[in-house]
Amino acid sequence: MLDTMNFALLAANLGLDYGVRQQVLMAFAILMTIACIAIIVVIMMQKGTNDNVGVISGASDTYYGKNKKKDREGVLKKITFGLFAFIIVCAIICMVFGVAID
Numbered sequence: 001m002l003d004t005m006n007f008a009l010l011a012a013n014l015g016l017d018y019g020v021r022q023q024v025l026m027a028f029a030i031l032m033t034i035a036c037i038a039i040i041v042v043i044m045m046q047k048g049t050n051d052n053v054g055v056i057s058g059a060s061d062t063y064y065g066k067n068k069k070k071d072r073e074g075v076l077k078k079i080t081f082g083l084f085a086f087i088i089v090c091a092i093i094c095m096v097f098g099v100a101i102d
Contacts, residue, residue, distance in 0.1 A: 021097050028097075032090045039083040046076050 025094055025097050028090045028094045032087055032094075035083050035087050035090070039080060039087070042076055042079050042083065046073060046080070
């Protein structure tokens, strides 16, 4: 991830051609759009959390409650965080290339 950021900063300092910058910005905008749609789908697949109900029924002391991170919900949360980080990195790269345009 840092290599991509360093490449973007280096390319901005070297003065890439205007057309190349525009193509890079368009590519990252498309990638961000796809990632945004994917993050919406992943969030919609997750179940809502009712922490108060688990405390009343004692469901948090079960095997399922202790191993929740290995379950489907844990995987979906990791995917959500990964997509979020990807969108942030793409936004930073787009900002660097956008500022570098003369």
